[in-house]
Amino acid sequence: MKKLLIKNARVLSPEDGIDEILDIVIRDRKIEKIGKRLTGDETMDMAGLVVCPGFIDMHVHLREPGYEEKETVYTGTKAGLRGGFIALACMANTKPVADNRATLEFILNQNQKAGFLKLYPIGAVTKGQKGEELAEIADIYAAGAVAISDDGKGINSCAIMRRALEYNKMFHGPLIVHAEEQTLAKDGMMNEGLVASLLGFHGIPREAEDVIVARDLELIASTDSSVHFAHVSTLRSTALIREAKKKGLPVSAEVTPHHLLLTDTAVKSFDTNTKVNPPLRTLNDIEALCEGLRDGTIDAIASDHAPHTFEDKDCEYSFAPFGISGVETSVPLMLTYIVKKGVLTLGDFVRKVSVNPAKILHLPLGTIREGTEANLTVLDLEASGEVDPEIFLSKGRNTPFKGWKYTGRAVYAIVDGRVNKIG
């Protein structure tokens, strides 16, 4: 077996307390040695680059089976690799819904064939994600799911939610909550507030998210079951999660790049690429989300990659589907507008995209240690460019970030010892 030597890189692994210029030797998929002045058969000089534990996007939609014209496991994982990720967790709102063993096994099988990176499917909570009856959750985990979620839709029934939380305690994954009270969000196209009032859109009020977060926090307190809140978007729900964490409840949360970087005023353009669920909020919310990231209330950054075809989005705002194709823009945008702007240190950013997602989903990732499989993301903090949807590898080119400049992106994604150069 050949030894691959990575030389002179800044190795940054917050979980292992490492942040220094080191060499890494990779052999037989694994990290054999970390140290100074190491030798190998093949050498990659990575002076000036940062080697981090592999990045994980814990919230993507790959659309297969059922919506292959929007994305497939092949195109979605290839895009994920380009985005700098070595692992993705994909949501269950496929057609059929991933509420059964066959669909989950199919997804894993497609990924094995694609072979770009690690894919961790998330199964549905309820049959058909209808919010009425529990799916066969044990079978879902047995098939390889790492969590359960009805993401895309809120679970409105308190009774079903409570039962799901109770039942899920038998398993190792969290229940990932899409916090949206459906009667309040109904017909909503964007954040409720002045901009929606001007444009004549029905609003999705913050309370649609806040009341569900409050409810679910009450429910986990009584069931002692863990939840992860997907795409937190409001000031109030951030505050509720902070309070719950102080009380020691088993809660985690994520935020998306678009909720950190855009406000509802972007909707004034009537660009259907600004239509997302939960909707883009306001500066107050963004400040609260940033504070939540800083103080650890929000554990993870995930793209909520939601690819759609050009035709899907080429219509009146009211008729367009929700979602942004985000897996390829997440890392460069966050490095530029969150790390370089000083909201997070680089080390804390690595926690949000690697260490914490691994912990939340119980994945053997998020570290750089001798003897573990070599899953690494390598960053070039000086590489600059601008977002160009025309060159996305995802089938979805639906991004409101077209033309945004960035400085910093991933240049290698090393998956189980296999080095992928990112162009």
Place this chain on the structure above:
Amino acid sequence: MMEKGLHDIENLTREDLELVLQTSDTFLEICTRKVKKIPTLRGKTICLFFIEPSTRTRISFEIAAKRMSADVINFTASTSSLQKGESLTDTVKTIMAMGVDLFVLRHSAPGSSRKVEQVAGVPVINGGDGPHAHPTQAMLDLYTIYRHKKKFQDLKVAIIGDIFHSRVARSNIFSLTKMGVDVTLCGPPTLIPKEIEKLGVRVTYSVEDACRNADVIMCLRMQLERQQSGLFPSMREYIQLFRIDDRRFALAKDDAIIMHPGPMNRGIEITPEIAYHPRSVIEEQVTNGVAVRMALFYLLLGRGNEEITD
């Protein structure tokens, strides 16, 4: 102004609105002539693209275009047919291939006039896009107020009814506040858009309060199907709380005028006596609508074409 098209009032300046008012005077005069026809838009084709039915607005635009000698094509479709497969983009491209110089669009979806303009590459006049905007209605309302009051400064205008679903209200809020008018909105709280006071208008839930000392009372059409959605408990209760009748109209200034964008639900938002009151200008609004739309066609399409009064 309006180099491209007319989508909303929000993006216009006070000077833009003043220009429309001035230009409308010329065209109102033409509308009183025996032969109501000028050649200004000869050789131009205007497409009245109505995805949502509205006979009144369509006819007003059609008359305005024909009085200016434009060729008019009517394209009507239902929103549902567009939603199912046939895209707005493809439909507009098809029409453009036949040669159109300007679109007038009526559509149920906010922002759709901008979308059409992007695809068509010719000016679009928004003839109402869902609850978002109805700029020509706001301009004809402004013009009607101007003809009666001769000023805007220190005028008090009360807009009463279902503000939430009303593109007329939204556009009027912008046009009136830009001209320095003091605007009060009144309706049940469930029909008042969130944070709308941030536009510099006053909100009250008391119709008496809204009418008191008003120079203009503007009633909005109550869309009867909204009653189903539970935004207010019953039409009976709505009438008791918000209908403009003699007693409420009497609270306004002695020379106050009453306006309504039509079509009226007589007896619901307004009593018949008030609808036909000597100080009701509802019919005048319709007449002025044609003149204002002619003015807009001229400003968007006819300037430099020919002398307008030949």
